[in-house]
Amino acid sequence: MTHLAANLADVRARINAKCRVVSRDPASVTLIAVSKTHGADIAAAAIAAGQAHFGENRVQEAEDKWPALRADHPGLTLHLIGPLQTNKVADAVALFDVIHTLDRPKLAEKLAAEMVRAGKRLSCFIQVNTGREAQKAGVDPSETDGFVASCRALKLDVVGLMCIPPVNEQAALHFAFLRELAVRNGLAQLSMGMSEDFETAIAFGATHIRVGSAIFGARG
Ligand SMILES: *Cc1c(COP(=O)(O)O)cnc(C)c1O
Numbered sequence: 002m003t004h005l006a007a008n009l010a011d012v013r014a015r016i017n018a019k020c021r022v023v024s025r026d027p028a029s030v031t032l033i034a035v036s037k038t039h040g041a042d043i044a045a046a047a048i049a050a051g052q053a054h055f056g057e058n059r060v061q062e063a064e065d066k067w068p069a070l071r072a073d074h075p076g077l078t079l080h081l082i083g084p085l086q087t088n089k090v091a092d093a094v095a096l097f098d099v100i101h102t103l104d105r106p107k108l109a110e111k112l113a114a115e116m117v118r119a120g121k122r123l124s125c126f127i128q129v130n131t132g133r134e135a136q137k138a139g140v141d142p143s144e145t146d147g148f149v150a151s152c153r154a155l156k157l158d159v160v161g162l163m164c165i166p167p168v169n170e171q172a173a174l175h176f177a178f179l180r181e182l183a184v185r186n187g188l189a190q191l192s193m194g195m196s197e198d199f200e201t202a203i204a205f206g207a208t209h210i211r212v213g214s215a216i217f218g219a220r221g
Pocket of ligand 1: 058196211214215
């Protein structure tokens, strides 16, 4: 647990240092602590260390972990960063504040309808498959403009774009590309950068970085 507080302080210091170098306000970068696979006790320790934004990649796991923590700690923001199945949409809308993985028309329709039904409007990032990897989620880059427009037509609150670069490629190229797509679509926010590359992502304009292992240690 003491490691956790030190790791968190270190990541925050690295964010601040990088922001200084690239002349950005550190307040413009939201650190999302990715607590997937780690238990509620670990998440609670991160909250005690001042962390307020958390990311989970599975709806079921988040449902087991977060309702009790949220009841004890109002003011937390919970981000869904993993794939969302349409049969989990109601659960996701009930629990999360921000969705980072909006990536197909059917999901957009279900989310829009559920947000109306639940009377709760979540911010949404559209995930773009910048590396056009067959096994990876996300809209094809060539379909991004059209998908953004159709999500807006559904009255979804589209705030930005998200990507997960291919493991063996220069992340910077993907970050620059994602930024270009966002600017072209009038989107101000960029969810990009993980433990290995969040400083690079900050240099390319990331507004939300998703950091797991650098804070919580390796996942088992
Ligand atoms: C697990 C995960 C992360 C965090 O990865 P680390 O390398 O542990 O920082 C970020 N984004 C997504 C989408 C993830 O699934």
